[in-house]
Amino acid sequence: MNFSLRGIVIIIMNSKKFGFTIEKKVGGGSLARAGIIHTPHGDIRTPAFIVVGTKATVKSLTMEQVKSIGAQIVLSNTYHLYLAPGDELVKRAGGLGKFMNWDGPTFTDSGGFQVFSLGVAYGKGIGKVASEEENQEDTESDHGQLATIDDEGVTFKSHRDGSSHRFTPERSIQIQHNIGADIIVAFDECTSPHAPYDKQKASLDRTHEWAKRSLAEHRSLGGDQALFGVIQGGKHRDLREEAARTIGAMDFDGFGIGGSFSKDDIGTAVRWVNAILPENKPRHLLGIGEPIDFFYGIEAGVDTFDCVSPTRLGRNGSLYTKHGRMNITNAKYIDDHTPVEDDCGCYTCTNHTRAYLAHLFREDEMLGAALGSIHNLYFAVSLVERIRLSLFDGTYEVLKERTLRDFYTK
Amino acid sequence: MNFSLRGIVIIIMNSKKFGFTIEKKVGGGSLARAGIIHTPHGDIRTPAFIVVGTKATVKSLTMEQVKSIGAQIVLSNTYHLYLAPGDELVKRAGGLGKFMNWDGPTFTDSGGFQVFSLGVAYGKGIGKVASEEENQEDTESDHGQLATIDDEGVTFKSHRDGSSHRFTPERSIQIQHNIGADIIVAFDECTSPHAPYDKQKASLDRTHEWAKRSLAEHRSLGGDQALFGVIQGGKHRDLREEAARTIGAMDFDGFGIGGSFSKDDIGTAVRWVNAILPENKPRHLLGIGEPIDFFYGIEAGVDTFDCVSPTRLGRNGSLYTKHGRMNITNAKYIDDHTPVEDDCGCYTCTNHTRAYLAHLFREDEMLGAALGSIHNLYFAVSLVERIRLSLFDGTYEVLKERTLRDFYTK
Numbered sequence: 073m074n075f076s077l078r079g080i081v082i083i084i085m086n087s088k089k090f091g092f093t094i095e096k097k098v099g100g101g102s103l104a105r106a107g108i109i110h111t112p113h114g115d116i117r118t119p120a121f122i123v124v125g126t127k128a129t130v131k132s133l134t135m136e137q138v139k140s141i142g143a144q145i146v147l148s149n150t151y152h153l154y155l156a157p158g159d160e161l162v163k164r165a166g167g168l169g170k171f172m173n174w175d176g177p178t179f180t181d182s183g184g185f186q187v188f189s190l191g192v193a194y195g196k197g198i199g200k201v202a203s204e205e206e207n208q209e210d211t212e213s214d215h216g217q218l219a220t221i222d223d224e225g226v227t228f229k230s231h232r233d234g235s236s237h238r239f240t241p242e243r244s245i246q247i248q249h250n251i252g253a254d255i256i257v258a259f260d261e262c263t264s265p266h267a268p269y270d271k272q273k274a275s276l277d278r279t280h281e282w283a284k285r286s287l288a289e290h291r292s293l294g295g296d297q298a299l300f301g302v303i304q305g306g307k308h309r310d311l312r313e314e315a316a317r318t319i320g321a322m323d324f325d326g327f328g329i330g331g332s333f334s335k336d337d338i339g340t341a342v343r344w345v346n347a348i349l350p351e352n353k354p355r356h357l358l359g360i361g362e363p364i365d366f367f368y369g370i371e372a373g374v375d376t377f378d379c380v381s382p383t384r385l386g387r388n389g390s391l392y393t394k395h396g397r398m399n400i401t402n403a404k405y406i407d408d409h410t411p412v413e414d415d416c417g418c419y420t421c422t423n424h425t426r427a428y429l430a431h432l433f434r435e436d437e438m439l440g441a442a443l444g445s446i447h448n449l450y451f452a453v454s455l456v457e458r459i460r461l462s463l464f465d466g467t468y469e470v471l472k473e474r475t476l477r478d479f480y481t482k
Numbered sequence: 483m484n485f486s487l488r489g490i491v492i493i494i495m496n497s498k499k500f501g502f503t504i505e506k507k508v509g510g511g512s513l514a515r516a517g518i519i520h521t522p523h524g525d526i527r528t529p530a531f532i533v534v535g536t537k538a539t540v541k542s543l544t545m546e547q548v549k550s551i552g553a554q555i556v557l558s559n560t561y562h563l564y565l566a567p568g569d570e571l572v573k574r575a576g577g578l579g580k581f582m583n584w585d586g587p588t589f590t591d592s593g594g595f596q597v598f599s600l601g602v603a604y605g606k607g608i609g610k611v612a613s614e615e616e617n618q619e620d621t622e623s624d625h626g627q628l629a630t631i632d633d634e635g636v637t638f639k640s641h642r643d644g645s646s647h648r649f650t651p652e653r654s655i656q657i658q659h660n661i662g663a664d665i666i667v668a669f670d671e672c673t674s675p676h677a678p679y680d681k682q683k684a685s686l687d688r689t690h691e692w693a694k695r696s697l698a699e700h701r702s703l704g705g706d707q708a709l710f711g712v713i714q715g716g717k718h719r720d721l722r723e724e725a726a727r728t729i730g731a732m733d734f735d736g737f738g739i740g741g742s743f744s745k746d747d748i749g750t751a752v753r754w755v756n757a758i759l760p761e762n763k764p765r766h767l768l769g770i771g772e773p774i775d776f777f778y779g780i781e782a783g784v785d786t787f788d789c790v791s792p793t794r795l796g797r798n799g800s801l802y803t804k805h806g807r808m809n810i811t812n813a814k815y816i817d818d819h820t821p822v823e824d825d826c827g828c829y830t831c832t833n834h835t836r837a838y839l840a841h842l843f844r845e846d847e848m849l850g851a852a853l854g855s856i857h858n859l860y861f862a863v864s865l866v867e868r869i870r871l872s873l874f875d876g877t878y879e880v881l882k883e884r885t886l887r888d889f890y891t892k
Binding site: 136430 | 537538540547567574844847
C-alpha cells in the first residue's frame with residue numbers, strides 16, 4: 073500500500089489499460105455498434121472522429137481549442153515525427169501527449185503510407201509503391217523519388233532533404249514506442265489500388281509477415297500501448313477477407329483498415345472485413361472522413377475515423393454546413409453578417425459572422441485558418457457523435473437520410 | 483421612465499461616456515500617473531499596453547485568447563480597414579468591436595501614418611512624406627509610389643492595387659465614425675524626422691489646421707466616440723511645445739503623441755509635450771512599445787502605448803523574457819523541455835516547452851505564431867500592468883532598475 077498521494081495517482085493511472093466495451097449493437101443487417109475504447113489516457117466514446125495533428129500539432133489550433141471542439145483523441149504521424157523533431161526527442165519530452173500538451177488519448181499510424189508515397193502521391197489518396205523489380209520504372213517518375221522495398225523493410229528518402237532512411241516493422245514499432253501514443257499501428261506495405269492482382273496479393277502476404285514481426289517487437293518492448301493490425305487488400309473481396317482472417321486471428325488490440333476507398337468501397341470492402349474481424353476489438357478506418365463516409369463506415373462496423381479533410385478544408389475557407397460545403401471567400405458572403413450556421417455550437421459560429429470570416433480569408437489572416445478549422449472539426453466530431461447517439465435511440469436511419477439529403481443535394 | 487428591459491439596458495450603456503480618472507500621481511520630477519480611462523465599452527486601467535489588431539484581427543489569435551492575455555483594449559488601423567473590408571461594411575456589421583467580436587474598448591488611429599508611408603517606409607519607423615513641390619523627387623523613389631499632399635488633404639495610392647484614394651481630415655473622421663471605435667484620432671500629417679526644420683514647421687501648422695477640421699467634423703457627426711488630437715513636432719523642442727500648447731488647448735478628449743522616437747527622445751520629447759498638455763486627459767504614445775519605452779514613456783507622462791512588436795516578433799519566434807529576447811529557433815532550444823519562462827503565467831509558458839515551440843517554428847507550423855504572440859503580448863501587457871501597480875506601492879524605481887538591467891544586459 074502506498075500512502076503517497078502522488079504514488080497512488082500513478083498506480084491508478086497505470087492500471088488503466090487498453091480495452092473496448094460494446095454498449096450497443098444495432099443488428100438487422102447493420103454492423104454498426106456504439107462502444108467505449110479505454111486507454112491509459114482516458115476513454116473514447118465510439119463511433120468517434122479522431123482529430124489529426126500530423127506533426128504533433130492540430131494545425132493552427134491550441135490544444136485548449138481542440139478540447140473545446142469535443143475532440144477525444146489526437147492522431148499524429150510516425151513518419152513526420154521520426155523526421156522532425158525525432159522520435160527520441162519526443163520520448164525525452166515524455167511522449168507525444170506531453171510533448172504537444174494533450175492529456176487525452178493519442179494515436180500514431182505506422183508511417184507506412186508516408187514512407188511509400190514519399191510526397192509523390194501523398195494527399196492524393198493513393199500510395200506510390202515500388203518493389204525492387206520496379207525500381208527502374210519508378211526512378212523515372214515525376215519526382216524521381218523512390219521507396220525501395222524488400223521482404224525485410226523499406227528504404228526511402230526523406231521528402232525534406234533527400235536523406236536516406238530505412239523502416240522495418242521492428243523499426244516502426246520502436247519509433248512508435250518512443251513516440252508513446254496510446255494506440256499504435258503495425259507496419260504495412262501500402263499498395264496502389266491500381267496495381268495488378270498478383271502484386272496486391274504479394275504485397276498482402278508481406279504485410280501479414282510484417283504484422284507478425286510488428287507484434288513480436290511490440291511484445292518484446294512491453295508497456296501499455298495498444299497495437300492495431302492493418303487490413304489491406306484493395307478492392308478484392310478475397311484479399312480483404314483473407315486479410316481480415318489472417319490479421320484478425322493475431323493478438324492485436326484492434327484493427328486499422330487501410331487502402332484507398334471510393335464511396336462505394338466503404339459500403340462493401342469495409343463490410344467484408346468487419347464481418348470477419350473479431351467483434352470485441354475496435355476498428356479504425358484509416359484516413360477517411362467525409363460526412364457520407366461516416367454513415368457508410370459505421371454501418372459497415374467502423375468505430376473510429378481520422379482524416380485531414382476538416383482541417384485542410386477549413387484552413388482554405390471551405391466550410392462544412394448541413395447543406396454541403398460553403399466557400400467562404402465567395403463574394404456573396406462579404407456582406408453577410410450571419411454565422412456560418414445559425415444552429416452550430418462551435419466557437420466560430422457562436423462568435424463570428426460570415427462577413428468577418430470572408431474578410432479574414434480574403435486578407436489571408438491566420439485567424440481565418442484557425443476559425444475555419446474549429447468549425448470543420450466541430451462539424452465532423454459532432455456529426456459522428458450524433459450518429460453515436462442515434463444508435464442508442466433508434467434514430468439512425470432518419471439522421472442518415474436527412475443528413476445525406478441536405479449535405480449532398482445542392 | 484422606460485419599463486422595457488431592453489430599453490433600460492440601452493440607456494445604461496449610452497450613459498457610459500468617455501472620461502479619465504487619475505488615481506495616483508507619482509510626483510517628484512516624474513510625470514507618471516495611474517488612472518482609469520472610461521469608455522462606452524468599459525474601463526482601461528492605465529498605464530496600459532494596447533493590443534494591435536491592424537485589420538480587425540490580432541494576428542493568429544482569437545479574441546478569447548486576446549482576452550486571456552489580460553488585454554483591455556484593441557487598436558485597429560483606419561487605412562487598412564478603409565481599404566478592406568471597407569468602413570461602411572464595418573458599420574453595417576455593427577462597428578469594429580462587433581465585427582471582430584471584441585466587447586471591450588476599441589481604438590483606431592487616423593490612417594495618417596499609413597497614407598503617407600504607403601508601404602514605402604511602413605514598418606521602418608519613419609513616415610515618407612511628399613509635399614507638392616517634392617513630387618518629382620518622390621516619384622523616383624524606391625517603389626514609385628506617392629502621396630500627394632495639399633492643404634485640403636492627401637491623395638494616395640492603395641498599396642494593394644494602386645487605386646487612387648483621397649483622405650481629408652473630414653474623410654478620416656467620417657471613416658472612423660463608420661468604423662466606430664471608442665477612441666479615434668484626428669488626421670495629421672506625418673513628417674519624416676529627417677526633413678528640414680522649415681518643412682517640419684509647415685507640416686505642423688497643417689496638422690493643427692487639420693486638427694480643428696477633424697474636431698469640427700467629429701462634433702457635427704455626434705455620437706459617443708472620443709477624439710484624440712495628435713502632437714507632432716519631431717525632435718524639435720519648440721515645435722513639440724507649440725504642438726502641445728495648440729492641440730492641448732483644443733477640445734480633444736485625449737492626445738496621441740506621434741512621430742519617430744529614439745530611446746532618448748522618449749525621455750525628452752514626450753516629456754516636453756506632457757508637461758504642457760492638460761493633465762486631466764489621457765495621453766497615448768503612438769506605435770511605441772519596447773520594454774524600455776514603457777518606463778521612459780510612463781515617467782514622461784504617457785498613459786497608453788500600442789505597438790506591433792510583440793505580435794510581429796512573436797510570430798517570428800523572437801520571444802520576450804526577463805533576460806531579453808530569446809530566438810526560439812536557436813539550436814540550443816531543440817531539446818530544452820522547460821517553458822520559455824518558468825514564472826510566466828501565459829498560456830504558452832504554462833502549457834508548452836521550448837522544445838515544442840522550437841519544433842513548431844522550425845516546421846513553420848501556424849500554432850507557433852499563435853503561441854509566440856500570446857507569450858509576447860502577455861509579457862507587454864503584464865509589464866505595463868506591473869509598472870501601474872508599482873506607481874501605487876512606491877516600487878517603481880526598483881522595478882525599473884531590475885527590469886531594464888535584466889532585459890538589456892546579456
